[in-house]
Amino acid sequence: MSPDVLSIARTIRMMPVVREPPSIDEKIRQAPKDAHLWSLEFFPPKTVLGQANLYERIERMTRSLQPSWVHVTWGTGGSTRDSSLELAARVQNGVFDPEEDVSSVTSPRDGACDVCLHLTCTNVDPVYLDEALDSAKRYGICNILALRGDAPRGEEYWVATDKRFQHAIDLIRYIRARHGDYFCIGMAGFPEGLSRGTEADHQRELAFLKEKQDAGAQFIVTQLFYDVDGFVRWYHACRQAGITIPVIPGVMPIQNYSSFLRMVNLCGATVPQHVLDLLEPIRMDDAKVKDTGIQLSMELIRTVRAHTDIQTFHIYTLNLEKSATNVIKGIANVPSPIPDLPGAETWDEFPNGRYTDARSPAFGEMDGYGASLKLPPSQAVQLWGTPVDEEDIARMFTRYVSGQLSCVPWCDIPVWDETTQLLPMLLRLNMPKAEGGKSWWTVGSQPAVDGCESSDPVFGFGPEGGYIFQKAFVELFLTQEDKEALVAAIRASARPVTYFAGTCDPSSMETNVQRQGLNTVTWGVFPGKEVAQSTIIEEASFRAWRDEAFAIWREWELLFPPRSATRSLLRRIHDHRWLVTVVHHDYKDPDALWNLLDQVQTAR
Numbered sequence: 001m002s003p004d005v006l007s008i009a010r011t012i013r014m015m016p017v018v019r020e021p022p023s024i025d026e027k028i029r030q031a032p033k034d035a036h037l038w039s040l041e042f043f044p045p046k047t048v049l050g051q052a053n054l055y056e057r058i059e060r061m062t063r064s065l066q067p068s069w070v071h072v073t074w075g076t077g078g079s080t081r082d083s084s085l086e087l088a089a090r091v092q093n094g095v096f097d098p099e100e101d102v103s104s105v106t107s108p109r110d111g112a113c114d115v116c117l118h119l120t121c122t123n124v125d126p127v128y129l130d131e132a133l134d135s136a137k138r139y140g141i142c143n144i145l146a147l148r149g150d151a152p153r154g155e156e157y158w159v160a161t162d163k164r165f166q167h168a169i170d171l172i173r174y175i176r177a178r179h180g181d182y183f184c185i186g187m188a189g190f191p192e193g194l195s196r197g198t199e200a201d202h203q204r205e206l207a208f209l210k211e212k213q214d215a216g217a218q219f220i221v222t223q224l225f226y227d228v229d230g231f232v233r234w235y236h237a238c239r240q241a242g243i244t245i246p247v248i249p250g251v252m253p254i255q256n257y258s259s260f261l262r263m264v265n266l267c268g269a270t271v272p273q274h275v276l277d278l279l280e281p282i283r284m285d286d287a288k289v290k291d292t293g294i295q296l297s298m299e300l301i302r303t304v305r306a307h308t309d310i311q312t313f314h315i316y317t318l319n320l321e322k323s324a325t326n327v328i329k330g331i332a333n334v335p336s337p338i339p340d341l342p343g344a345e346t347w348d349e350f351p352n353g354r355y356t357d358a359r360s361p362a363f364g365e366m367d368g369y370g371a372s373l374k375l376p377p378s379q380a381v382q383l384w385g386t387p388v389d390e391e392d393i394a395r396m397f398t399r400y401v402s403g404q405l406s407c408v409p410w411c412d413i414p415v416w417d418e419t420t421q422l423l424p425m426l427l428r429l430n431m432p433k434a435e436g437g438k439s440w441w442t443v444g445s446q447p448a449v450d451g452c453e454s455s456d457p458v459f460g461f462g463p464e465g466g467y468i469f470q471k472a473f474v475e476l477f478l479t480q481e482d483k484e485a486l487v488a489a490i491r492a493s494a495r496p497v498t499y500f501a502g503t504c505d506p507s508s509m510e511t512n513v514q515r516q517g518l519n520t521v522t523w524g525v526f527p528g529k530e531v532a533q534s535t536i537i538e539e540a541s542f543r544a545w546r547d548e549a550f551a552i553w554r555e556w557e558l559l560f561p562p563r564s565a566t567r568s569l570l571r572r573i574h575d576h577r578w579l580v581t582v583v584h585h586d587y588k589d590p591d592a593l594w595n596l597l598d599q600v601q602t603a604r
Contacts, residue, residue, distance in 0.1 A: 023184030024116060024143050025218040027068050028246045028312050036332035037312035039116065039221075039248065041071040042319055044083035046544040047358045051083070052098040054361035057321055059096040062113040065328050069143060071221075071314070074118040085132060088115045089139040108140065115141050116186065120149025121165035121174075129165075133175065137182060145186040145221060146171040169212050176216040187212045189220040189247060191234040192227070192270060206241040219245050221314050224252035224263065227270040228300050232307045249304055252316040253323035254293025257283040262413055266374050284460050290323060290349070297327045319361040322349050355444075355521070357533070358540035373555050374412045381559055383407070388565045390439060391432040393573065397441045401426040409552045410443040417458045421447050425594040429476065438602045441477040443549065443579075446522070446535075448472040448587040454524060461534065466526035472593040473521050473537065475581040482602050483578040489600045495592060496585035500542040501578050504550040511539065519583050537581060546579050 022030070031037055042058060045051045062070065072088040074080060086102060089095070094112030095102045117136050121129065136144070148168040165171060172185055189209065193202050209220070220243075225231050235247055254260045257279060264271055275296060282288040304310055317324045348360035356363050373380050383405060387393050399405045402423065406414050419426065422445055431437025447470065452459050454466035461468065478486065483501055490497045490512065498519060501510040513519065522535035553574035560567040584593035 043073040049359040055096040069114040116143035121171035187217040189222040394432040397430040444475040473583040501580040
């Protein structure tokens, strides 16, 4: 387990301060006019195995791509502070062996790469913020990206942990006041604006950027964008507004179609029609989407360079390797990977949601910023209402699976086409008990598939000429009584059925899967390739998702006033429901899982 910030700080207080590397603004200023400068962004993985694999991946990528620096993200409210600081310290000092204590290292090793550590200031205790800054300084980290971070609740009811930290500019001023000029401080930029408002709104946002620059910010890293013309206009508007510090465009290569849609919806990014036209015909083929994303990113970079004086670009890697590597090698003259490190073709380059391989550094959600509702508070309340009893919750889930709601707190995109095959069963599961349902709230499901063609418009993925297989599975929020009834039915089943179950208590775990056992529930067989296992349910992945799923109940709760009926309801559900994932292994019988669930007698 990663040591917390305080223990790291205590351990390293006696360490000498290591050399201060060149800051980001110095590197950009000193670079030749025809140079290509790159930064790569990584986030702390959710599992121990993913963490170890990320160390290996970063070492390989920094050696082969030679980025000028690496960004390490910091979860909203400091939710990843322990793992973020440890990851940043390891990269800064070249300590990539997960068994080695990074706090014992007194100077950077061969393979070290300068780090820009992200920090957010909302809902953060200043003690932890001070410890993080002091520890970063001790580890030789001199670059900080100062972010506000989303408030972890609705604005109306959000009360800052410390009133000194309401906006990113407050964090910039605090760092300057406490540490002088030691840190090179960056800020975020939004080429499409924080809101799609009037010209006056956009001018106000530019004025805010200028104010942050005047407060001590020394560079800007932008949010992802695909509208290059819009970015170029925004960049020149920044310069006209007196913003003179370096602007570093954020480039996110498209990894697969569903994650692309999720990210642009989350960020509110405009997608030009020609990009959509390129992706739509190949959206089911992840390899072709990834290759197209690489080409689009290279085209974006070349266009920005042709119309601005920008020579530095920030690559959002999403903890994946192939796309970032190919984009950089396609634009700049960088050496090939050194022979004694593994190649860039890795086994987890095609992530597929929360149940990918838990060994993957990219396991789970794709942004790395922790649990959130991924909607503005006002929109969330408008969509999901103000529930006052469990029947209201059941009706919300029922509306979602039937296609009447575009999202729920745990699923930020509409239900997939394959869900229509399960609709009668999902309605019976989710509907209130008073209306003939079970009030078992589903947050994930899939039907069994026995060898459909990979070009199938509903179930297909990957290159043509392959075949897709799926085991039926479902994950649900259940009461204690209903969980026990379901588990009893699983144990009595003569056919192979496995499950994982847990509550909000991290120590709670029930399963009939042997330790280290794997549940591959979706796989594809393609000509001339190894079997692709795109969805794997195992203990590590279930635990990580369980923690996030219950954290989302708390995020939803905080949209409502203290002591309100809705807030009390959501807290009660968070405290007492179980999350249960069930897999039926007979993928040749499409009805097997659903017949089993139908037979379970629910508590009334």
